[in-house]
Structures are given as structure tokens and as C-alpha cells.
Amino acid sequence: MAVYTEVSDEELEAFVAGYDVGEVLSFKGIAEGVENSNYLLQTDHGQYILTLYEKRTKPEDLPFFLELMEHLAARGLACPTPLHGRDGRALRSLCGKPAAMVSFLNGMSARRLTLDHCAALGAAMAQMHLAGADFARSRPNDLSVAGWRPLFDAEKHRADQVKAGLADSIAAELDFLEANWPRQLPSGLIHADLFPDNVFFHGHDVSGIIDFYFACTDALTYDIAICLNAWCFETDGSFNATKARMMLNGYRKVRALSAEELAALPILARGAAMRFLLTRLYDWVNTPAGALVKRKDPLEYYRKLRFHQGISGPGAYGIE
Amino acid sequence: MAVYTEVSDEELEAFVAGYDVGEVLSFKGIAEGVENSNYLLQTDHGQYILTLYEKRTKPEDLPFFLELMEHLAARGLACPTPLHGRDGRALRSLCGKPAAMVSFLNGMSARRLTLDHCAALGAAMAQMHLAGADFARSRPNDLSVAGWRPLFDAEKHRADQVKAGLADSIAAELDFLEANWPRQLPSGLIHADLFPDNVFFHGHDVSGIIDFYFACTDALTYDIAICLNAWCFETDGSFNATKARMMLNGYRKVRALSAEELAALPILARGAAMRFLLTRLYDWVNTPAGALVKRKDPLEYYRKLRFHQGISGPGAYGIE
Numbered sequence: 001m002a003v004y005t006e007v008s009d010e011e012l013e014a015f016v017a018g019y020d021v022g023e024v025l026s027f028k029g030i031a032e033g034v035e036n037s038n039y040l041l042q043t044d045h046g047q048y049i050l051t052l053y054e055k056r057t058k059p060e061d062l063p064f065f066l067e068l069m070e071h072l073a074a075r076g077l078a079c080p081t082p083l084h085g086r087d088g089r090a091l092r093s094l095c096g097k098p099a100a101m102v103s104f105l106n107g108m109s110a111r112r113l114t115l116d117h118c119a120a121l122g123a124a125m126a127q128m129h130l131a132g133a134d135f136a137r138s139r140p141n142d143l144s145v146a147g148w149r150p151l152f153d154a155e156k157h158r159a160d161q162v163k164a165g166l167a168d169s170i171a172a173e174l175d176f177l178e179a180n181w182p183r184q185l186p187s188g189l190i191h192a193d194l195f196p197d198n199v200f201f202h203g204h205d206v207s208g209i210i211d212f213y214f215a216c217t218d219a220l221t222y223d224i225a226i227c228l229n230a231w232c233f234e235t236d237g238s239f240n241a242t243k244a245r246m247m248l249n250g251y252r253k254v255r256a257l258s259a260e261e262l263a264a265l266p267i268l269a270r271g272a273a274m275r276f277l278l279t280r281l282y283d284w285v286n287t288p289a290g291a292l293v294k295r296k297d298p299l300e301y302y303r304k305l306r307f308h309q310g311i312s313g314p315g316a317y318g319i320e
Numbered sequence: 321m322a323v324y325t326e327v328s329d330e331e332l333e334a335f336v337a338g339y340d341v342g343e344v345l346s347f348k349g350i351a352e353g354v355e356n357s358n359y360l361l362q363t364d365h366g367q368y369i370l371t372l373y374e375k376r377t378k379p380e381d382l383p384f385f386l387e388l389m390e391h392l393a394a395r396g397l398a399c400p401t402p403l404h405g406r407d408g409r410a411l412r413s414l415c416g417k418p419a420a421m422v423s424f425l426n427g428m429s430a431r432r433l434t435l436d437h438c439a440a441l442g443a444a445m446a447q448m449h450l451a452g453a454d455f456a457r458s459r460p461n462d463l464s465v466a467g468w469r470p471l472f473d474a475e476k477h478r479a480d481q482v483k484a485g486l487a488d489s490i491a492a493e494l495d496f497l498e499a500n501w502p503r504q505l506p507s508g509l510i511h512a513d514l515f516p517d518n519v520f521f522h523g524h525d526v527s528g529i530i531d532f533y534f535a536c537t538d539a540l541t542y543d544i545a546i547c548l549n550a551w552c553f554e555t556d557g558s559f560n561a562t563k564a565r566m567m568l569n570g571y572r573k574v575r576a577l578s579a580e581e582l583a584a585l586p587i588l589a590r591g592a593a594m595r596f597l598l599t600r601l602y603d604w605v606n607t608p609a610g611a612l613v614k615r616k617d618p619l620e621y622y623r624k625l626r627f628h629q630g631i632s633g634p635g636a637y638g639i640e
Contacts, residue, residue, distance in 0.1 A: 008431045025426040025522075028360065031349030040348065040360065042426070106345040106362070111328045202345075 005037045005052045005095050015094045018085040019101060021045050032197075035213060040104070047104035049080060052097045057213050059098050064139045065212050066090045066100055068132070068189065073103075075131035078200075078208040080105060107200030107207030116204035117196075118231055118243040122250025124206035125194060125227065129220045129255055132189025141192060141216040143275050145181045149174055151278045158285045163299060170277070173305065177271050182264045185219035192216050194223060195230045221261045224251060225268035228317060229276065229304050237303050245318025262314050269308040269317075277301035325357045325372045325415050335414045338405040339421060341365050352517075355533060360424070367424035369400060372417045377533050379418050384459050385532050386410045386420055388452070388509065393423075395451035398520075398528040400425060427520030427527030436524035437516075438551055438563040442570025444526035445514060445547065449540045449575055452509025461512060461536040463595050465501045469494055471598045478605045483619060490597070493625065497591050502584045505539035512536050514543060515550045541581045544571060545588035548637060549596065549624050557623050565638025582634050589628040589637075597621035 007015075007027075016024055022045035030040050030049075037052040053062060066082045070090070073081040080102035082090040092099055110117045141147075152159075152170055159167040191198070193214040200208040224247075232243040251257070280298035287295050311317075327335075327347075336344055342365035350360050350369075357372040373382060386402045390410070393401040400422035402410035412419055430437045461467075472479075472490055479487040511518070513534040520528040544567075552563040571577070600618035607615050631637075 006431065009428070010432065024428070026424075026520075027428045029351030030360075031351060040350075104346075108329070108344070108347045111326065112330060200346075 005054070005097060007039070007052075007095055011095055015050075015092070015099065016041070016043070018087065018092060019083055020086060021048065021083070021101070041101070048083065048101045049104055050094075050099065050101050052094055052099045053213075054097070057098075061139065061213075062091050062098055062100070064137050065215060067137060068135060068215055069102065069212055071135045072128065072131045077128055077131045078105060078206065079128075079212070080208075080210055105200055105208035105210065107202045109197050109199060110201050111196075113196060113231055113243065114204070115243060115246045117201060119246040119250035120201065120204055120206045121194075121199055121227060121231060122224075122247035122252075123254050124199070124209060125191070125223055126251040126254035128191065128209060129188055129223070135189050138217040139215070141190075141218040141222075143192070143214070143279065144218055144222070145177055145271060148271075148274055148278055149178070151282060155278075155282050155285050159281060162281060162284060163302065166281075166302065169302070170274070173270065173274060173309070177267070177274060180267055181271065182219070182260075182267065185221055185261055185264055186258070187218060188220050190216060190218050190220060190223040192218065192223065192226065194227050219261075219264075219268065220255075221257070221264055222268050222272065224248070225265060225272040226275075228265070228269045229272050229301070232317075233304060233307075237300075239307050239316075241316060241318040243318075245320075248317060248319060262319060265314045265317060265319075266308055266311055270305055273301050273305035273308055277305060325374070325417060327359070327372075327415055331415055335370075335412070335419070336361070336363070338407065338412060339403055340406060341368065341403070341421070361421070368403065368421045369424055370414075370419065370421050372414055372419045373533075374417070377418075381459065381533075382411050382418055382420070384457050385535060387457060388455060388535055389422065389532055391455045392448065392451045397448055397451045398425060398526065399448075399532070400528075400530055425520055425528035425530065427522045429517050429519060430521050431516075433516060433551055433563070434524070435563060435566045437521060439566040439570035440521065440524055440526045441514075441519055441547060441551060442544075442567035442572075443574050444519070444529060445511070445543055446571040446574035448511065448529060449508055449543070455509050458537040459535070461510075461538040461542075463512070463534070463599065464538055464542070465497055465591060468591075468594055468598055469498070471602060475598075475602050475605050479601060482601060482604060483622070486601075486622065489622070490594070493590065493594060493629070497587070497594060500587055501591065502539070502580075502587065505541055505581055505584055506578070507538060508540050510536060510538050510540060510543040512538065512543065512546065514547050539581075539584070539588065540575075541577070541584055542588050542592065544568070545585060545592040546595075548585070548589045549592050549621070552637075553624055553627075557620075559627050559636075561636065561638040563638075565640075568637060568639060582639060585634045585637055585639075586628055586631055590625055593621050593625035593628055597625060 022043040024043050026042045028040050030038050032038050035056045036054050039050040041048045041050045069079050070082055072079050083101045084090050085092055090100055156167045198211040228244055232240050234240055277298055280296050284295050284298050342363040344363050346362045348360050350358050352358050355376045356374050359370040361368045361370045389399050390402055392399050403421045404410050405412055410420055476487045518531040548564055552560050554560055597618055600616050604615050604618050
């Protein structure tokens with residue numbers, strides 16, 4: 001939840017005048033997207049999401065993200081479509097920050113995940129992977145295996161404040177991941193942050209995928225591994241293998257997974273757990289106590305990592 | 321800005337089924353209203369605001385607020401109109417909290433206040449006072465002069481932590497206000513929290529007044545005194561007498577102000593400044609450092625109080 005930047009009347013008016021969207025009827029900050037400021041703008045033409053990119057999104061990456069959304073939307077994926085201003089540009093500026101306006105998507109993120117949600121997610125993710133196959137740009141995943149060690153080094157002296165022995169556990173796991181990380185898997189455009197917050201449903205059908213601001217080029221199965229972590233654990237920490245199977249089966253109905261891809265899932269899932277463990281740990285130890293941001297528990301992902309470490313193979317994810 | 325309560329899919333579905341509003345298309349937490357959780361609900365019938373009443377709104381006061389909004393809307397005032405459920409009730413329950421659904425109002429609160437905004441506010445406030453004249457219920461203003469001393473007593477031992485000498489200044493002012501508070505002014509329904517956040521504009525016209533959760537029965541001119549504080553000071557602390565004159569003239573075109581009412585404005589403005597000084601001071605010293613709420617500077621209202629103490633009479637508010 002976030003609205004970091006207050007937009008004045010004059011600034012909004014001048015910004016909206018740069019688009020062919022009609023007259024403003026209402027403008028409300030919405031509790032969506034942790035990283036940026038998001039507003040719901042209603043005009044007599046329709047509804048739009050106006051995003052101001054705050055410090056965590058690198059300005060030089062924004063053309064990639066905006067062009068990607070446009071590319072995916074043009075291929076029929078339900079995702080926000082950037083609007084172009086009267087000058088043709090999709091990336092503009094508001095309150096001294098990069099800003100863009102995108103189409104509004106109906107639907108709601110699922111707050112209680114069901115098997116049907118997981119199946120629909122799997123299919124939508126595979127459709128996204130296929131739709132991204134001919135996207136011309138690429139962007140390295142700076143939060144993959146090569147990025148974890150520097151992230152850990154910056155915080156390891158404080159990791160044991162969160163849990164005794166955590167620094168050693170992470171160091172050992174990083175050794176393992178660095179030595180064994182699969183590098184020959186089919187690669188392409190991945191979302192890389194496909195958490196339940198970023199998927200809208202209408203009933204049990206996916207009505208939209210949002211928040212492409214971590215999208216990058218990496219193993220397609222790494223997206224699946226992130227979703228195994230983000231969608232298939234219950235709130236009590238238990239792993240729901242049926243949800244995993246539903247998600248994987250939903251995916252495979254749209255895009256086949258090779259034997260190599262299936263075999264790599266456990267280590268990819270360990271890596272995905274490590275990625276969120278490390279960024280949450282970083283935020284945990286670096287967020288001032290008075291900040292207007294709710295810190296997320298890094299140990300949730302430590303426990304998920306421990307689960308993936310303990311399984312005997314991809315069969316634990318419900319693969320027949 | 322606030323969304324305190326997370327509503328699950330099932331809870332929302334069950335709640336919405338209690339109304340004749342069609343099928344849910346989207347549901348977003350909005351950064352509006354400091355005291356309660358607000359959601360923008362879109363259905364195939366239209367747009368609504370769903371409010372969950374958090375701890376600061378007393379449940380026993382809710383029928384007053386909801387009936388008042390319904391009364392004012394029926395008299396043509398642009399304000400949220402509560403929806404009645406299929407069972408006829410406007411006040412319902414969601415996630416174990418009192419909840420209501422109201423109509424959505426177009427327009428935006430003014431972020432930079434102009435003279436035109438102040439004139440329009442004055443007229444809209446007077447229309448609200450006239451529309452409330454025949455509202456049958458009443459509710460005492462527990463944040464008026466009788467309520468200030470207990471509020472101060474609870475925090476006076478910490479007031480000097482905010483500013484040296486503050487406790488003594490407040491105590492002396494309370495003595496003055498208690499001894500001189502006018503009690504015979506025309507009374508009726510007042511909003512009692514008519515800050516710029518709570519007034520929507522379309523261009524320079526008022527398109528709606530929201531957030532009636534402090535509304536009560538008190539001197540009508542006390543509402544004006546609150547607005548003198550909330551609308552007529554510049555961000556540098558200076559008082560803009562032209563804004564005050566525009567607001568008062570806008571008001572008087574709709575509802576005449578008697579000589580007694582005009583004469584009472586300075587003390588009412590001191591009282592209004594005291595009310596927000598005390599509640600902000602209370603929040604300031606009682607809000608834990610890690611809370612997800614931005615504390616507002618109590619000294620802003622101390623400086624406003626000092627301004628009103630220093631004027632020679634209501635002429636300082638631009639009254640000819």
C-alpha cells in the first residue's frame with residue numbers, strides 16, 4: 001500500500017492535458033503497489049491508473065517495462081496498456097518523477113487462494129510466457145543468483161539479529177545455489193514478482209496481471225518457482241502440493257515443460273525463496289522503525305527455503 | 321490515508337449479496353479518510369464507497385451519521401448517500417466491524433486552495449446548514465469547550481515536550497474560552513471537520529462534501545470558525561484575509577449571519593484552533609513511533625490560535 005507523492009491540482013491538470021483522455025472526474029490514491037504511487041483517475045472517457053515511479057524503480061528500466069506491457073497487451077494478454085501522450089510518448093513526468101498512465105483492469109486479487117485460482121494462474125503465466133516470446137528487448141534479472149551474494153554481504157552482519165544462525169544458513173545455501181544453478185533452461189520474458197497481489201481474478205478466471213516492474217529475461221521456470229513459493233504455501237507454513245499440481249497442470253496445458261525444466265524446479269524454488277528472503281531481510285534491517293511501510297517477515301521465506309531443501313525431487317510439487 | 325482492515329473475497333461476496341448492486345467488478349482500498357477503512361467498489365451497476373468503521377468512530381453514533389447523510393442528500397446536498405441493504409438496513413457489518421456502503425461522488429479535493437474554492441466552500445457550507453435545519457436527531461459536540469479540559473488534562477504533563485511553555489499557554493487559553501464561550505448562537509447541524517480533504521470540487525464548484533463522522537449539533541458559526549482555521553492560512557502560517565472574506569461572503573449569500581454571529585467569530589476561531597491543537601497533541605504524544613499513521617504537527621494549530629488571539633475583532637477576517 002502506498003501513495004508517496006502528493007499531486008497538486010495544477011500538476012495533474014497539466015499532466016492530463018498531455019493525453020487525449022477527456023475531462024477529469026475524480027482522482028484517488030489507491031492502496032496498490034508497494035513500490036510506486038498509484039492513483040485511480042476517472043475521466044469522462046474512462047478509468048486509468050496513473051503511476052508515479054518512486055526511487056526503487058530505475059528510470060532507465062521504465063521503457064522496457066512500458067514497452068513490454070504494450071507488447072503483451074497487443075498479443076491479447078490482460079495487462080495494463082500504457083497510454084501514449086499527444087506527443088506519442090508513454091513515459092512522461094509528473095511532480096518531477098517519471099510517470100505513466102495505463103489502462104484500468106477490472107477484477108480483484110484473490111485474498112484466499114483456492115485450487116481454481118492456482119490452476120488459472122498457471123495457465124495465465126504460460127500465456128504470458130508465450131506472449132513474451134517475441135519481445136525484442138531483454139533485461140537481465142539482477143535479483144537472480146549473481147545478485148544474491150552482494151545483497152547478503154551488505155546485511156549478513158545483522159542477519160543473526162533476526163534469527164540466530166541465519167547468516168551461516170544463508171551462506172551455505174548460497175554456496176550450493178551458486179555451484180548448482182541451472183543455466184541452460186529455456187529462457188524468455190518472466191514477470192519475476194507474480195504474487196497474488198499482482199493477479200486479478202473475475203470469479204476464478206484471471207482477468208489481469210499487473211505490476212511488471214521486476215520483469216526481466218530469465219529461465220521461464222523461475223517464474224513458476226516464484227509462484228510455488230508465493231501461491232502454494234498455506235498461512236500456517238504448510239506446503240499445499242495440490243495447489244502446486246493445479247498450477248503446474250494449468251501451465252502445462254498452455255506451454256509444455258521439458259524433463260529438464262521439471263527436474264530444475266526444486267533448485268529454482270530454493271533460489272526463489274532465497275531471493276525473497278534476502279530482499280525482505282534487507283528491508284527488515286534497513287527500514288526505520290517509524291517508516292510508513294509495513295515490513296514483511298523475512299523468516300517466512302526462510303521456512304519456505306527449508307521446505308524446498310528437504311524434498312526429494314519435483315514430485316513433491318504434485319507432478320505425476 | 322488508511323486501509324486498516326483486509327476484506328477477504330468470501331466476506332466481500334457475502335456483504336455485497338446483501339445489497340441490490342449487481343456483480344463486483346473491482347474493489348480497491350483508497351487513500352481517503354484517516355479514521356476508517358475505505359474501499360472503492362465497482363459493480364456493473366455503478367461505483368460505491370464501502371466504509372468499515374474503525375475504533376475511533378463510536379458504533380452508537382453511526383445511525384446518526386448515516387441518517388444525516390441521507391437527510392442532506394434528500395435535500396439536494398451533494399454528499400454520500402447510504403445504500404440500504406435488501407433487509408432495509410444501511411448500517412451493516414463486515415469483518416466483525418460496522419460497515420456501510422454509500423454512493424460515489426465525482427470530484428477531487430483541492431490541493432492548492434484558491435479564492436474561488438473558498439467562496440464556493442462558504443456557499444456549500446451554508447447550504448448544508450440550511451439542509452440540516454429540519455434534521456430530527458441531535459448529537460452533542462463532545463469536542464467542544466466542555467471536552468477540551470479533560471483532553472488537555474490527559475496530556476498536559478507531556479505538552480512541554482512538544483514546546484516549552486505549551487502547557488501553560490493552553491491552560492490560560494482554556495480558562496479564557498471556558499469563561500467567555502458564547503452559548504446563545506443559532507445552533508444546528510454542523511459538519512465539524514470541514515477540512516479541504518472533505519470537500520470535493522469540480523473545477524471551482526463544490527461537487528460534494530464527505531466524511532460526516534464528526535457531525536454534531538452546535539453553533540453553526542463554529543463550522544465557519546473551523547474553516548477559517550482549515551482553509552484560510554497559507555502553508556507559511558500567514559492568514560489570508562481575502563480567502564476568509566470570500567468564504568464568509570459566499571456563506572452569507574446563502575445564509576445571513578447576525579451581528580452576534582459575526583462578533584463571536586474570533587472566540588469561535590480560537591476555540592476551533594484549540595480543538596485541533598488538543599486532538600493533534602493527543603495523537604502526537606500517543607502515537608507509537610512505528611505506527612502506520614502520519615502524525616500531524618500540533619504546533620500548526622498553536623500558531624493559528626496565536627493569530628486569533630492577536631486580532632482586534634472580526635474585521636481581521638475580511639468582514640466589511
